[in-house]
Amino acid sequence: METSEADNGKRLYEGMFILKASSAGKDWAKVSGDVRKLLESHNAEIVLFEKWDERKLAYEIKKQNKGVYLLSFFKMNPSEVSPVKREVELSGIILRMLLLKCDRPFEKITIRRPGDTPEEDSDFRGGPDGGDGHRRPRFPREDEGDGPRRDA
Secondary structure (H helix, E strand, C coil), rough: CCCEEEEEEEEEEEEEEEHHHHHHCCHHHHHHHHHHHHHHHCCEEEEEEEEEEEEEEEEEEEEEEEEEEEEEEEEHHHHHHHHHHHHHCCCCCCCEEEEEEEECCHHHHHHCCCCCCCCCCCCCCCCCCCCCCCCCCCCCCCCCCCCCCCCC
């Protein structure tokens, strides 16, 4: 991604935060505001900040079974990433955070929300069938007839 002088070396990041469902359910404005303040305290310029979904977690995280996902895109100086990660670890409301560096400008990013269906020409892949309803070929196991054989 090219940076202009106006960006002052800031890069675009995508952040997915999993928040405690109990806290987010009681006062979403406060919880989301706390996450926003955390980012802004590290000079992040928020481009997108929205509640994505509430889901049951695949496994327990910090004694929590449910989480609220918050999706954000923001511009931030790369030197601020480590301090943000450290604050997230110390936070009582953020269960997990995934932070990705975006290589494309925000305008060229397609955001998929829960329940969205993939477009025909998309490279969207979801589920064991790739999201298109067609099962992928399964390669035979060694103990099945067409696999590689070992001579005893």
